[in-house]
Amino acid sequence: MKKQPLNRNIIGLGANSFFTDFSTEMILPLLPIFLERFLHATKTQIGIIEGLAELSVALLIALSGFYSDRLGRRKGIVVFGYGLSNLxxxxxxxxxxATMIxxxxxxxxLAKGIRVAPRDALISASTPKGSSGFVFGxxxxxxxxxALVGSLSAFWLLWxxxxxxxxxxTIFALSIIPGIISMLILIFIITDVPFTPTPAKRFRPSALPSQFYWLVGFQTLFSLFAMNYSFMILKASDNGLALAVIPLAYALYNLTQAFFAIPIGKLADRFGKAALLSFVYLAFGLGxxxxxxxxxxxxxxxxxIYGFFAGGFNSLAKAIISDTAPHDLKATAYGVYYTSVGFATLASLSVAGWAWDNYGSTLLFMFASSSAIxxxxxxxxxxxxxxHP
Structure with missing residues (x-):
């Protein structure tokens, strides 16, 4: 009999992510505007801040993933990472x-970097065979x-x-409440899935399959041309959206992300994860x-449209890694993946901020669109x- 994909760990880790993103998205849609309007940051500064933030994730993901694979346990590292972030x-x-931000x-x-690879490996270890696309979806x-609830909360409080x-x-301070709830779920509901680690040894790139490196290559190249949420928010402001309405538009992004995440995963399990990922690239270009x-x-x-893109970009990549990476190197594989994408994102956002300050947003967005297509x-x-091998 086929195991049900939604077991206690999968549901609990989903609930933990719900409240963590609730907390995070009370802050994120407001930060670019807060930086620009009240702290007088330039687009270049905002791009560098976001790029360094994403690189920080990537660097620690690699280290925590490798350590998690050597330790043979995941939950302790995940709890520490989520706790630090929510504080x-x-x-x-x-x-x-802007420097304080x-x-x-x-x-x-950095706290996210600590938790992500072992968390994804814990999800993978809790996932029945043949259900990775659905589970990560x-x-x-x-x-x-x-994120939808968080951004709607920000909109309501602004209004x-x-x-x-x-x-x-005030909104920044209130974000601690859902963060505390997420930690309680993680500590009291999630159980670890211990395994016997391989003996500590120097990591060899050849230990990971060629499919993994093709994935990393495409995702890294795409990340060199793509832009994250901060530039979408600033572009919406340039396009004439009122400040109080921007969190509502951002809520639309989160709504479409949540709505399409599971259908994308199901379609990927049926028709191929790489094929769905190519369609996700196309969606970003059209958006x-x-x-x-x-x-x-x-x-x-x-x-x-960006919500549809976000619903599949990383979740499909993680599902491909879950399917192809060896069991005792999954967290390491997630770490290598995020590190590569993180360096590309730093370069992308730094150059994008400079380009916007010097040449405007139209050229920047047209280049990103055509590259993605x-x-x-x-x-x-x-x-x-x-x-396939």
Whole structure:
């Protein structure tokens, strides 16, 4: 009899991610505007902050993943990473400069870097065979649902309290409440899945299969051209969306992310994860094109399409790694993957901020759109290289 994919660990880790993203997304849609309007940061500074934050995740993911595989246990590292993150994020309440926000963002992302690889490996270890696309889609859906509630909470508080700096800081402080709930779920509901680690030895790249490296290559190249949420928010502001409405548009992004995450996973299990990933690339390209050419309507369409993209980009990659990486090197594989994508993201966001400050947003978004569309066709043609030896 086939095992049910939604067991206690999968549901508990999903609930943990729901409340963690609830907390995080009360802050994230407001940070670019807070930096620009109240702390007077340039687009270049915002790009560097976000790029360094993503690189911080990547560097520690590799180390924590390798250590987790050597230790033979996952939960302790996951608890530490989530706990540190949920303590650091609300400190944005006290920030008086872009440098302070950068320190908080890097600290939060370092904490994420500690937890992500062992958490994904714990999800993988709890997943019945043949259900990885659905399970990682479910986890992404819970991420998106928590993010939706968080961004709607930010919108409601901005509407109720007004668009002042005090309101922004109050929202940052309140984000600690769902963070505490997420920790209680993690500590009291999740159980570890111990395994016998291989003897400690120097990691050899040849220990990971060729499919893994094809995946890393495509995802890294794509990340060199893509932009994250911060530039989408700033572009929406340029397109004419009112400040108080931007969290609502960001909520649309989270809604579509949550809505499509499981269908994307199910379709991937049926028709191929690499094929679905190529379609996700195409969606990003079309979303960036809409934001460039359609004004306010394009901002709404862009956020909606970007949510579809986010519902599949990392979850499909993680499912491919779950299917192809050896059991005792899964966390290491996730670490290598995130490290490569993290370096590409730092380069991408730093250059994107500089390009926006010097040449405007239109050229930037058109380049990102055309690059994503080209890569989507290339990936579709070469999709078998990511899933078959």
């Amino acid at each position: 650091i994020k609300p400190l944005a309440f006290f920030a008086q400069s 950068m320190t908080i963002r890097i600290g939060d992302r 479910f986890h992404k859906m819970m991420d998106g649902a928590g 109720w309290l007004g668009e002042s700096e005090t309101t922004f800081r 960036a094109l809409a934001m460039t050419t359609l004004g306010t309507l394009g901002a709404w369409l862009g956020f909606g 080209v890569l989507s066709f290339a990936l579709f043609v070469m999709r078998d290289r990511l899933t």
